Amino acid sequence: MLLVVLQIIVIFFLVVYLYNRLTCGVMESITCLAGKTAIVTGGNSGIGLQVVKILASRGCRIIIADKVDSEKSKREVINETGNPNILTKHLDLSSFESIREFAADIKITEPKLDILVNNAGVGAFYDQTTKDGINALMQINYFGPFLLTHLLTDLLKKSSPSRIVFTSSCLAFTTNLSESLENFKNPETSKWSIIPNSLIYTYGNSKLATLIASDEIGNRLKGTGVTSNSCHPGACRTNIFVTSLKGYNFFFYFTEFWNFITSKTVWNAAQTTVHLATSKNVENITSNYFWDCKPFYKPFLAKNPAFCAKLFETTENIVGLKESEKIVKS
Numbered sequence: 484m485l486l487v488v489l490q491i492i493v494i495f496f497l498v499v500y501l502y503n504r505l506t507c508g509v510m511e512s513i514t515c516l517a518g519k520t521a522i523v524t525g526g527n528s529g530i531g532l533q534v535v536k537i538l539a540s541r542g543c544r545i546i547i548a549d550k551v552d553s554e555k556s557k558r559e560v561i562n563e564t565g566n567p568n569i570l571t572k573h574l575d576l577s578s579f580e581s582i583r584e585f586a587a588d589i590k591i592t593e594p595k596l597d598i599l600v601n602n603a604g605v606g607a608f609y610d611q612t613t614k615d616g617i618n619a620l621m622q623i624n625y626f627g628p629f630l631l632t633h634l635l636t637d638l639l640k641k642s643s644p645s646r647i648v649f650t651s652s653c654l655a656f657t658t659n660l661s662e663s664l665e666n667f668k669n670p671e672t673s674k675w676s677i678i679p680n681s682l683i684y685t686y687g688n689s690k691l692a693t694l695i696a697s698d699e700i701g702n703r704l705k706g707t708g709v710t711s712n713s714c715h716p717g718a719c720r721t722n723i724f725v726t727s728l729k730g731y732n733f734f735f736y737f738t739e740f741w742n743f744i745t746s747k748t749v750w751n752a753a754q755t756t757v758h759l760a761t762s763k764n765v766e767n768i769t770s771n772y773f774w775d776c777k778p779f780y781k782p783f784l785a786k787n788p789a790f791c792a793k794l795f796e797t798t799e800n801i802v803g804l805k806e807s808e809k810i811v812k813s
């Protein structure tokens with residue numbers, strides 16, 4: 484009996500493992516990126532660093548925007564790709580002030596911007612509140628990239644055709660955002676989950692909001708040559724889990740095992756982002772949500788125009804956009 488159960492478990496993991504290996508989307512773009520400039524947030528590690536390497540290998544000039552010193556990653560990219568045109572700049576998405584400083588600096592130093600990859604994100608940040616008075620997870624994953632994108636839109640328009648890529652997640656389906664947007668900015672921590680103090684809903688809410696904002700930004704920019712799309716990059720073993728699970732504990736090792744079975748390599752997880760940032764096939768596609776390099780279904784709330792409009796306007800107010808910084812439909 485025990486043997487049968489064991490066999491079923493082993494077969495289950497094997498099937499999941501093979502399914503995940505065989506269904507990975509691989510981007511087919513071979514577009515040359517010489518003369519193009521890209522910003523990759525969170526480009527110091529994980530999927531972001533892999534995206535930087537792939538774009539760099541095609542000749543793109545890249546600004547690694549990260550809150551930690553990224554000189555070591557920069558040298559690694561230069562060494563591996565032979566592209567010397569890699570810069571690092573400090574950007575802390577948990578601070579609106581840092582984002583404004585970063586954007587102001589880019590506008591002075593960069594004559595053009597062709598690709599903005601909003602990759603940086605955190606898995607969970609417990610009940611921390613930023614100095615802007617916002618839940619840290621929501622600010623780093625959603626409000627920060629929202630503000631950054633708005634501040635760089637003029638430069639993207641000037642450089643058109645250009646592209647914005649937002650990192651959403653499959654967990655955009657796991658949310659409890661209410662239509663009233665109650666607790667949107669400062670959600671309470673979930674107590675039900677087996678993972679103590681899990682912010683699983685908050686994470687999902689940040690990723691659903693990201694998808695909706697990406698759609699709306701794309702709609703408002705229609706006709707300008709700037710596209711905006713979001714994606715689920717795919718679960719991948721990066722250090723997002725160490726920080727999410729508060730270090731190396733039982734949940735971390737369990738997640739590591741599950742990730743080994745289900746998750747993609749970092750190269751595979753970078754494919755959809757690079758596809759959206761470079762592929763000719765999607766040059767005219769905007770306001771879409773992608774999985775494995777293909778358009779995917781959107782969560783129900785993302786198809787509710789009244790809710791999306793309310794979410795967008797609420798966000799514009801929370802991040803403190805001036806009238807002149809708002810994106811208006813042309």
Ligand SMILES: *[C@@H]1O[C@H](CO)[C@@H](O)[C@H](O)[C@H]1NC(C)=O
Pocket residue numbers: 558559562563
């Ligand atoms: C470049 O990479 C090679 C092999 O990985 C290593 O031996 C070398 O020290 C690296 N060079 C620099 C400048 O980092």
Ligand SMILES: *[C@@H]1O[C@H](CO)[C@@H](O)[C@H](O)[C@H]1NC(C)=O
Pocket residue numbers: 659660661665666670671672673674675684
């Ligand atoms: C979402 O879930 C969190 C955690 O369980 C809870 O505190 C919050 O009130 C919920 N929000 C809504 C709108 O139900």
Ligand SMILES: *[C@@H]1O[C@H](CO)[C@@H](O)[C@H](O)[C@H]1NC(C)=O
Pocket residue numbers: 763764765766767
């Ligand atoms: C995108 O639109 C342009 C202009 O209408 C057209 O020339 C081009 O073929 C389109 N690209 C794709 C992949 O459909």
